[in-house]
Amino acid sequence: MDNYRFKYFFKKRIQILFGFLIILLFIPLLKIFYLQIIQFERFTALSKNNSIKIIPLPPKRGVILDRNNVILADNKLVHSLEIDRAFFSALPEIKVRLKNKLNIDVDVDVDNKKTSYLYENSVPISFSLTDKQIANFVAHQYLFPKLSIKQRFIRDYPQGRSSAHLIGFINRINDEDINFLDKENLTNRYLGSTHIGKSGIEKFYENLIHGSPGFKEIEVDAKQNVIRTLQEKKPIPGKAINLTIDYRLQKIAEKAFGEKKGALVAIDPKNSEVLAYVSQPTFNPALFTNGISHAAWSNLNDKNSRTMLDRTVAGVYPPGSTLKPFVALAALTNDIRKPPFSIFDIGYFTMPRSSKVFRDWKRGGHGTVDIIKAIAVSCDTFFYGLGLELGIPNLNKVLDDFNFGKKTGIDIGGEKSGLIANKAWKKKKFNESWYAGETAITAIGQGFTLVTPLQLANATAKLANPSLSIKPHLLLSIDRIKQDKEEVKQDKQSYSDKNLNWIKIGMVNVTKEGGTAAFLGKKSNYQMASKTGTAQLFGLKIGEEYNEVTLPDNLKDHALFITYAPANDPKIVIAVIVENGGHGGSVAGPIAKKVLDAYLKNKKL
């Protein structure tokens, strides 16, 4: 190849080469065009995702106070041990090492991977570390690179076991809660939160107490170091709520109950504010905050004590003789048994056109009894006949007026409606017809009728103040702002003052000489209107609306007591039930009296 030819040849080859290089360079150019122009949005998002993190700031839960600002539920700052959510699956192994090396217990359910998964990057695994545990952990931090110590507010219940059913408890957000929040579109309000109200006021007013989370938008570098805060919105803390409860009364009532099981409800008859709300036995709500152990849980649900049952609204009991004032009012309203009508009680009642006999609680009877005395001495004989003449429909109408057999609509969950039985109900339930005898025993509160302590207190409040038209309620104020009372629309028959007065006299006489709770009145400096009750258990157990007639003999009667005082200017109404307590006057009465004394001590009488 000579030089000239080579040059020509070479020129052609570098032209080809240059063309090839241009084409070659177009490949990355096209790729970059694709990345920068076509996929721009995607990569912008990815870029922001890389460097911008949004951290939810959970709100502080609102405090729960009684009407005098006694703290029932509060928050305290604790040191918690937390794990990066990404490493949650390593928890079982970490749990064992924590226990062995540092003797720190992990209080989350390690199998429940979903717990709090949604809500935070850092999952607390152990709350309330002691100073010693913290020091110990810090010294051994290198063994646990995925764990860190943080500060967190956790719920605190300064009253301990007291009033647990009322206050309720909170627990870790679980799958069910997550589904619920999703459905209600509330997920955003729970970003960063770990707990949610599960019972009592904590649950009912979750919406108010929870608050709204804030967030912090931060820029981080590749090592997740925070470079700067781009924006921050402070969380809105939950609202502080005052309950209508007077915690002093709670305390006194709980003390008066001692080891006994039962419930007490106190209501202000002027406005239906619930002053005391006691269910015994009680539990420690703090147990639930971080997930309760299986053993503790089954202990609380022990069949005999049934600690978790909120007896005030979910315990249904036969009212026994405490129903009598209402039955009497029904009779008077229907113009039967009006004074001076009286009977001579010889200790039993014989069913008309039958040989069937119903006994009075007092052998030998009460002698001459009018309706006032019938209430005061709780004369069964009087009421058997009254019931038969009055009939179930007329009786039920009045019971319905006094809100028996339906929920009161109080602002707490789990309320049961109790039962007012009638022909149709029995037919439907047992496919049996109604017997006249059942009417007779219904009139002394021993039929199918079931009431909750709250219903009993609520009905008594209406007896004390017939114009009362407000639902019983627990919420007094939100952030110190008084709440409007919720009026109940009623279409009630009116009860004449005269009739009501007779009932009142009967109830006042209960604590007077000859009454079933005469001893209570002896040392009282105010007049009270009361009724004792002893519910014979013939198969209806608490929490169940019906049970077979196979009652263990050793089960004692329930003791009941309703009262309001002062009789002429009622300031407080109380209903007490002591399970298996025996006679109402002697067991339930003193409990009510202590609460009355405490409440009325500082009031002008």
Add this chain to the structure above:
Amino acid sequence: MIKVLQKYKKRIDNHLLTITFFIIFLGLVTLSGSNLDTLNIIVNQVVNIFVGLIIFTILVFTNPRILFSYAPALFLITIFLLILVHFFGVESNGARRWLAFGFFNLQPSELMKITLPLMIAWLYQQYQNKITLWLHFTAIILISIPVYLVLLQPDLGTSIMIALSGFLIIFLAGISWRLILSSMFVAILSSPLIWINLHVYQKNRIINMLDPFVDPLGAGYHTIQSMIAIGSGGSFGKGWGEGSQTNLNFLPEANTDFIFAVYSEEFGFFGVVIIFALFLLLIFRIFILANNMQSTFSKLLTVSLGVSIFSAIFVNIAMISGLVPIVGLPLPFMSYGGTSMVVSLASIGIIMSLNNHKTLIAN
């Protein structure tokens, strides 16, 4: 003094130098926008550029005949060094690539990128009147030896680059199209064989290139972060110094191998088009100079050096945009680092020296 400068000016190709300086300038601009220890880096890079320019100046005044006459010796020495690597090389990450000389580490395979083209160019110059199939065959043998030695290290990337620089000269020296096509055919047929003999890490690199999102925090991490940097730049970029991928450390090696991603993030597609145009102009100018040279040796060596620069640019950009696996390769004239800058400027210096002595090598 003025005389010296005038003499210097005469020996310089202004077009090529302007384009080069422009690219270097853009590199400095990009470096200074990052907040990663900027001052230190800029000072060091300016020093690198000065050292590069000194070498450049020395080469501009050097007679290319020296280069020509020492070509076979240089080639043999490099081959010898490659063999030494095989026995005494420093092992790192399962590969022996470096010879440790106490104060510095030498990578003979990098030297081979220059000495092989020199050798092949020398070969065709020497036998330019007797270019036959046998000469091509000899050239292929000469290429295969270093390629094989580098493959043994193992260093697939560098051996491919060396092979390409050698074959490029054969192509320019006039091998027939028929031969080119048939050898390409053989290469394609043997590609499964190559795959089988690849190391696991090499296979992983290729897999990750095909889909970096398979392992976003592992092997694919660098590619993804680089693609995010480029993609989020958009049409006109985030602005100088505003690259979040860079400044928040998401982008690895932002100052060195990945500087093009930084540039793309901050100046967008608009900036990319400008730099592509500059790169093409650079190569174009080098080809023009080669075309105007007289001797076969000069022509072949110039184009070879130009294509070397181009290959480095291409591989770096293809790697950063996720087209080829991540291989540690800096972007000529722009990446922070002394070696790359000195070698790139030296290549330009050699080209200018060849250009000055168009006829010095007798035909």
